[in-house]
Every structure is written in structure tokens, then in C-alpha cells.
Amino acid sequence: MTGRPPGRGRPPGGDGARAAPAARRAAPGPSSRAGSPTAGCAVRARGARPVAAGCFRGGLCPPGFPGGVARLGLMGGAFNPVHLGHLRAAEEMAARYSLDSVCFMPTALPPHKGARELAPFADRLKMVELAISGRPGFCASDLERRLPGPSYTVNTLAALKGALPVGAALLFLVGFDSFQKVGLWKSWRELFTLASFAVNIRPGARRASSGSRPRLEGILKSLFGSDPVWDPDAEAFLVEGCLPVHFFEGSRLSISSTDLRSRLASGESVRYLVPDAVMDYLAGKRLYAGGPGAPASAG
Ligand code: ATP
Numbered sequence: 001m002t003g004r005p006p007g008r009g010r011p012p013g014g015d016g017a018r019a020a021p022a023a024r025r026a027a028p029g030p031s032s033r034a035g036s037p038t039a040g041c042a043v044r045a046r047g048a049r050p051v052a053a054g055c056f057r058g059g060l061c062p063p064g065f066p067g068g069v070a071r072l073g074l075m076g077g078a079f080n081p082v083h084l085g086h087l088r089a090a091e092e093m094a095a096r097y098s099l100d101s102v103c104f105m106p107t108a109l110p111p112h113k114g115a116r117e118l119a120p121f122a123d124r125l126k127m128v129e130l131a132i133s134g135r136p137g138f139c140a141s142d143l144e145r146r147l148p149g150p151s152y153t154v155n156t157l158a159a160l161k162g163a164l165p166v167g168a169a170l171l172f173l174v175g176f177d178s179f180q181k182v183g184l185w186k187s188w189r190e191l192f193t194l195a196s197f198a199v200n201i202r203p204g205a206r207r208a209s210s211g212s213r214p215r216l217e218g219i220l221k222s223l224f225g226s227d228p229v230w231d232p233d234a235e236a237f238l239v240e241g242c243l244p245v246h247f248f249e250g251s252r253l254s255i256s257s258t259d260l261r262s263r264l265a266s267g268e269s270v271r272y273l274v275p276d277a278v279m280d281y282l283a284g285k286r287l288y289a290g291g292p293g294a295p296a297s298a299g
């Protein structure tokens with residue numbers, strides 16, 4: 001593991017929110033709901049700056065969503081299905097960026113993925129809920145299902161940003177593979193004003209010394225037409241008019257949903273690649289069992 005030790009120094013990635021104590025532990029907040037799959041969401045970290053009471057504004061608060069969040073990480077993806085690579089990345093980035101909460105948000109209607117290869121939204125959300133169950137500060141959100149139209153990230157981030165308490169920091173946690181395509185996303189420039197990116201290097205990418213960081217720099221240069229400035233303290237690239245783009249190197253677990261789907265299609269075990277509860281759910285519903293790319297059962 002080459003990731004930075006948790007909680008070292010000032011938490012980067014803020015967009016005005018005061019830095020929260022790095023080594024704190026989250027504690028159940030007043031609205032914590034025992035037994036709910038999202039009970040771990042109702043969290044305010046001890047020592048966090050008090051922000052607006054209650055939850056998100058505008059009725060966008062998903063069930064169990066945290067109140068008083070000063071630093072929120074958004075982990076978006078198809079989660080088709082969720083796996084330990086997602087969870088470990090979120091765990092490490094939550095520590096690195098002193099996040100009060102990480103919100104796992106399955107895409108409802110991803111514009112780029114054919115619906116045919118996607119398990120039903122309800123199954124993907126359920127598996128995320130099972131995967132994060134018992135981990136305070138992690139939560140699952142169905143926000144993208146409740147937003148109209150295709151799941152464009154810009155709409156999601158704008159909705160979240162508008163609903164977060166004033167002064168809260170929003171970090172978009174994204175793998176390098178996804179970030180490479182950001183220039184193709186709808187209203188991509190706006191994304192950089194709505195959230196700080198934290199770009200996580202995935203297996204297959206080259207080590208920082210031999211290329212991942214320069215590649216990230218190159219992507220930013222080609223997007224914005226100017227050289228980004230490297231901030232060594234924040235370990236982030238700075239671009240005029242944008243929130244910082246952080247470079248993160250974690251454990252790089254070599255797990256992907258594509259590989260899981262193919263294992264499931266051929267009847268192979270996925271034990272120790274997904275949480276046990278997710279493995280049981282997959283088996284119980286025979287999800288992805290009908291062959292690669294086959295439609296999953298909704299029942
Ligand atoms: P698929 O193979 O179907 O594309 P995936 O494993 O890439 O699935 P996604 O749901 O597409 O999973 O990914 C959601 C987010 O998590 C993306 O930003 C992706 O880069 C990141 N991610 C996925 N797997 C890992 C991993 N093993 N380590 C770190 N980040 C990951």
C-alpha cells in the first residue's frame with residue numbers, strides 16, 4: 001500500500017469548510033436509526049464544526065442521510081455489483097480527507113452503460129446497503145433514482161451541493177479510469193466548480209513515479225488548455241476557477257465488477273472479493289448468473 005497515512009496534516013479538498021480534526025471518530029447522531037441499512041449515515045463526527053441543523057435542504061435528504069456534515073465524500077458508480085475495491089477505496093479516502101461521511105450513490109440510468117448489463121437499481125442499492133452496514137459514516141443514497149432523466153453527474157453534484165449545509169465541502173471520489181473520461185461527461189467544466197475531485201489510482205495504472213500523476217496532469221492540461229499547478233501539501237492539482245483535483249494512491253485492490261460478473265456467469269466463487277452479505281445476496285437472487293451481459297433477475 002502506497003497511500004498516505006490516514007489523517008496526516010490538514011485535510012485537503014475543502015472548498016471553504018473549516019478543517020475537521022483528522023483523527024476523530026464518528027459517533028452516532030441523534031437521528032441514528034438502529035436496524036436501518038442506512039443507520040450508519042446519521043452521524044456527526046465528534047469535533048466537527050457545527051453546521052446547519054437537520055439534514056439537506058430542499059427535501060433531497062435520502063433516508064438516514066447525515067445531518068451536520070461538514071465534509072462529504074461522494075462515491076458514485078454503477079456498483080454492478082459493489083465490491084471490496086469500492087469499499088477499501090472509500091475507507092482510505094475517508095481517512096485521507098477527514099470525511100465525516102461517504103455517500104455511495106448507485107447510478108439509476110447511466111448514460112454510458114447499456115441497461116442490459118445492469119442489474120436492477122433496487123438490487124444494486126440493496127447490495128450497497130448490505131456492504132456498508134455497520135460502518136458508521138458510510139451511507140447509501142437513492143438520490144439518482146429520484147432525480148429526473150439520465151444520471152448525469154453534473155445534475156447529481158449540483159443537487160447535492162445545493163442541498164448540503166452552507167460551507168460544507170463536497171469531494172467526488174473517483175477512480176482514474178472514470179476520471180480519464182471526464183471530458184466526455186455532460187457539462188464537464190461545471191463539475192470542477194461543484195466538487196473537489198479526489199482521483200484514485202486503480203490497478204493497471206502506472207505508479208506515480210512512472211506516470212500516473214503526470215498522466216493526471218496531462219488530462220487536466222488537455223481539458224483546460226493550461227498547465228495545472230501542483231500543490232504538494234494538498235497533493236492536488238490547482239486549475240484556475242476550479243476546486244482542487246487531488247491525486248490519491250491507495251491499496252489498488254485488483255477487483256472490478258466486470259470481473260465479478262464474469263465469475264458469476266461462469267459459476268465461480270466471488271468469496272473474499274465482495275462482503276459475505278453481498279455474496280449471499282448475489283447467490284440468493286442468482287444475479288448475473290445467466291451469462292456475461294445477461295439481464296439480471298429483478299424478482
Ligand atoms: P465495471 O467493471 O462494471 O466498470 P467497476 O469495478 O469499475 O465496475 P464502478 O461501479 O464502475 O465499478 O466504479 C465506481 C467507482 O469506483 C469508479 O470511480 C471506479 O473508478 C471506482 N472503483 C471501482 N473499482 C475500484 C477499485 N478496485 N479500486 C479503486 N476504485 C475503484
Ligand code: MG
Pocket residue numbers: none
Ligand atoms: Mg467502472
